[in-house]
Every structure is written in structure tokens, then in C-alpha cells.
Amino acid sequence: MMSLRLRLSLTLGxxxxxxxxxxxxxxxxxxRNQMMFSLDQRLVASAxxxxxxxxxxxxxxxxxxxxxxxxxxxxxxxxxxCQVSSLRGEILARSHTDPQQTLExxxxxxxxxxxxxxxxxxxxxxxxxxxxxxxxxxxxxxxxNMSILLAASVPVGVxxxxxxxxxxxxxxxxxxxxxxxxDALMRRSADSLEPLQIQPLPSELQPLLDTQNQLFQxxxxxxxxxxxxxxxxxxxLRSPLTAIKTHLQVARMTDGAARDQSLARAEEGADRLxxxxxxxxxxxxVEGSLSFDDGVQCSAEQVAKLAIQxxxxxxxxxxxxxxxIKCSAAPVQMPAVLSIAALRNLLDNALRHTxxxxxxxxxLETTGNRVRFVVRDHGPGxxxxxxxxxxxxxxxxxxxTGCGLGLAIVQAIVQRCACTLHFDSRPDGLRVELxxxxxxx
Numbered sequence: 001m002m003s004l005r006l007r008l009s010l011t012l013g014x015x016x017x018x019x020x021x022x023x024x025x026x027x028x029x030x031x032r033n034q035m036m037f038s039l040d041q042r043l044v045a046s047a048x049x050x051x052x053x054x055x056x057x058x059x060x061x062x063x064x065x066x067x068x069x070x071x072x073x074x075x076x077x078x079x080x081x082c083q084v085s086s087l088r089g090e091i092l093a094r095s096h097t098d099p100q101q102t103l104e105x106x107x108x109x110x111x112x113x114x115x116x117x118x119x120x121x122x123x124x125x126x127x128x129x130x131x132x133x134x135x136x137x138x139x140x141x142x143x144x145n146m147s148i149l150l151a152a153s154v155p156v157g158v159x160x161x162x163x164x165x166x167x168x169x170x171x172x173x174x175x176x177x178x179x180x181x182x183d184a185l186m187r188r189s190a191d192s193l194e195p196l197q198i199q200p201l202p203s204e205l206q207p208l209l210d211t212q213n214q215l216f217q218x219x220x221x222x223x224x225x226x227x228x229x230x231x232x233x234x235x236x237l238r239s240p241l242t243a244i245k246t247h248l249q250v251a252r253m254t255d256g257a258a259r260d261q262s263l264a265r266a267e268e269g270a271d272r273l274x275x276x277x278x279x280x281x282x283x284x285x286v287e288g289s290l291s292f293d294d295g296v297q298c299s300a301e302q303v304a305k306l307a308i309q310x311x312x313x314x315x316x317x318x319x320x321x322x323x324x325i326k327c328s329a330a331p332v333q334m335p336a337v338l339s340i341a342a343l344r345n346l347l348d349n350a351l352r353h354t355x356x357x358x359x360x361x362x363x364l365e366t367t368g369n370r371v372r373f374v375v376r377d378h379g380p381g382x383x384x385x386x387x388x389x390x391x392x393x394x395x396x397x398x399x400x401t402g403c404g405l406g407l408a409i410v411q412a413i414v415q416r417c418a419c420t421l422h423f424d425s426r427p428d429g430l431r432v433e434l435x436x437x438x439x440x441x
Contacts, residue, residue: 043123051127193220244269279405286412297331300371311347328366333437334417345406353379
């Protein structure tokens with residue numbers, strides 16, 4: 001796996017190299033054009049200088065091979081050829097013996113021509129009856145141009161390499177805080193959940209550090225919650241198991257009615273243990289990441305009827321439910337299993353705290369895209385100071401016979417599915433409001 005430093009260096013280095021290459025190509029192309037223009041201007045200047053010199057020399061022969069002059073006599077720079085000819089094409093003077101072939105002087109201005117198999121660049125100037133032609137070899141021009149371009153490109157290449165080295169060092173220095181964070185995490189023990197402190201830290205990495213510390217806090221709370229659940233579950237399960245074992249031992253040592261009574265109490269303890277284990281498993285699933293979505297959708301009225309059917313099957317007649325005249329048919333926007341379980345636990349809790357001859361009232365109403373269930377019992381109520389403990393695991397008041405997990409499961413479902421839960425204790429009982437979201441039609 002490629003490191004972040006190498007990846008950034010390659011990406012930024014490639015961008016740097018591309019930009020520098022484009023800039024260098026532009027600069028070298030412009031430099032080449034300027035160089036060629038300067039060499040052409042040298043041909044023009046030499047032709048004009050020779051033309052001025054010809055006016056000061058004695059009359060040149062008008063026939064024959066012409067007169068040969070040295071480059072110094074005609075003031076022609078080295079490596080350049082010069083030819084003076086008449087309008088009829090007769091060569092009157094030459095500053096060279098190489099090339100042997102005469103320079104073409106028919107066209108005025110600049111002209112590229114092949115002489116003795118080599119390319120030449122020439123310039124012809126008309127002055128009176130004379131034509132002055134100056135020329136130099138293209139190979140020499142290109143060699144001069146290449147030497148200048150090479151001299152100009154070397155600093156560019158060195159500068160690019162220097163930038164890439166500085167880029168590598170700069171990225172390494174910029175990633176140093178990440179390396180310190182990594183080293184700090186590697187040095188921590190597996191059970192260490194204290195906040196990570198790294199100073200100094202760039203402002204861009206501070207959110208990452210804060211998120212990491214928040215993760216440690218959530219993990220710590222989760223571990224503490226699981227430890228508390230394990231301890232409470234061990235304590236709660238020990239009691240029914242002990243009771244079952246005791247009643248079975250009594251039944252083994254007795255006969256008749258006493259034996260039947262011990263077996264019945266042992267069966268009650270087994271039922272309580274079974275309910276507690278089911279509630280524990282449901283709570284663990286709700287607080288975990290397991291999915292409850294089975295594709296089943298229920299309306300608010302269907303949720304109420306199914307919850308009544310599941311709640312204390314022997315006491316269903318004690319639950320008074322009157323569906324509203326106008327009730328939204330939109331399905332509840334949460335898994336049906338969780339919506340039914342939450343309302344069922346509220347009904348179970350209300351039935352448990354209502355006298356056997358009393359009734360539990362259930363109503364629902366829809367407002368916009370939410371439905372509100374109201375569960376009302378007619379028990380002794382609960383003290384205001386105890387309302388904050390209702391949703392704690394295994395918390396029970398002195399009159400409760402449950403396992404203390406029903407309302408904790410409701411609270412976990414509320415937090416998972418964007419619901420709301422409100423308790424209102426009154427002298428004649430407890431009123432609980434559970435609000436669930438509805439799907440938009």
C-alpha cells in the first residue's frame with residue numbers, strides 16, 4: 001500500500017513537473033525564436049555593412065570570376081559567407097572559397113537554400129547595380145541555438161529537482177503530526193481509553209483528534225454499560241436459578257400437595273428466567289448494530305392491536321383501546337418488530353402496576369407525520385424523583401414484580417428509531433406518551 005507521503009509527493013511532483021515543463025517549453029521556444037531572429041538580423045547588418053564598404057572601394061571588375069576578398073576585408077563575421085553580384089548575375093566579389101557553389105541572389109530578402117548538399121540561410125540586399133548576399137550554415141545556427149538552449153535548460157532542471165526535494169521534505173514535515181498521533185496510539189495499551197493529548201497540532205488535524213477522543217469516550221461508555229449489564233444480569237439470573245433449584249430440591253423430598261406446590265413455584269421461576277433472558281437478548285440486539293428490517297410495514301392502528309395481542313395474553317380484556325375515527329393509514333417509519341415491542345412493554349408495565357380489577361387505557365392520535373400512543377394505568381403512580389430511573393436497567397420500585405428491563409428496552413428503541421418518550425406521574429396512575437415517525441405518503 002502506497003504511503004500518503006509518497007502519494008502526495010508523486011501527485012504534487014507530477015503537477016510541478018508538468019507546469020515546469022510547459023513553462024520551460026514556452027521559454028525555450030521563445031528563446032529559439034529570438035535567437036533565430038538575432039542571427040537573421042546579423043545577416044542583414046552584415047549585408048548593409050558590405051554594401052557601404054563597396055561604395056568606398058575602387059571599381060570592381062564587371063566580367064570574369066570576380067574578386068575574392070577575405071572576411072576581414074569585407075568586415076564579415078567568421079563562419080559567414082558574402083557574395084557581391086551584378087544585376088545580370090555576374091559574381092563581382094566573394095569573401096569565401098567554401099562553398100564552391102555560388103549563392104542564389106535572385107530573390108530579395110531571406111531565403112533557405114542547399115549549397116554543396118548543406119542547408120544555408122541567406123539574405124540578399126539590392127544596392128544600386130549590386131546585389132549583396134550574406135549567408136551562414138544552418139548547422140552552425142542550430143549548434144549555437146542548441147548550446148544556448150542547453151545552457152538555459154540546465155538551471156531549469158536543477159531548480160525542478162530542488163523543488164521536488166523540498167516538496168518531499170515539506171510533505172514529510174507536514175505529516176509529522178500524523179506520525180506523532182500514530183506513535184501515540186501504538187504506545188497505548190489495549191484497555192486505555194483516556195483522551196489522546198498531542199501538542200502542538202495543526203488546526204486541520206484537531207477535528208480528527210477530537211473525533212478520536214469522542215470515539216474513546218463512546219467505547220468507554222459502551223464497555224461500562226456492558227460491564228454493568230453483565231453484573232446486573234448475573235445478579236438477576238442468580239435469584240430465579242437459586243429459587244428453581246430450591247423448589248426442585250423440596251419437591252424431591254416431599255410428596256402430595258407440597259410437592260405440587262414446589263414444582264409450580266419452580267415453573268414460575270423458570271418462566272421468569274425465560275422472560276428475563278428474552279428481554280436481555282432483545283435489549284442487546286436493539287443497542288447493537290443488528291438489523292430488524294424484515295420488510296413488514298404496519299400502520300399505527302395495526303401496531304396497537306398487535307401490541308395488545310402480545311401484552312399479557314391472559315389480561316388482554318383489561319386493555320381498553322378505542323381506535324380514532326380518522327387515523328392515518330401511513331405505515332410507521334421503523335421496523336414493525338421494534339414498534340410493537342416498545343408499545344407492548346409499555347402495556348405490560350401498565351398492567352403490572354394496575355390492580356387486577358382495574359383497566360389500562362390506550363389511545364393514539366396522528367399529527368402530521370408522527371403518531372402518538374398514550375398508555376394510562378390506574379396504579380399508585382411513581383414519585384417525581386424516581387421518574388429519571390424508570391428507563392435504567394434492572395431498576396424497580398418496591399412494588400414491581402418485573403425484571404426491570406421493559407422500559408430500558410423502550411428507551412433503547414426510542415434512541416435508535418428517532419422516537420420520543422415522556423412520563424407523566426399523576427395521583428391516580430402513570431401516563432406515558434410514545435411518539436413514532438410515520439412514512440410520508
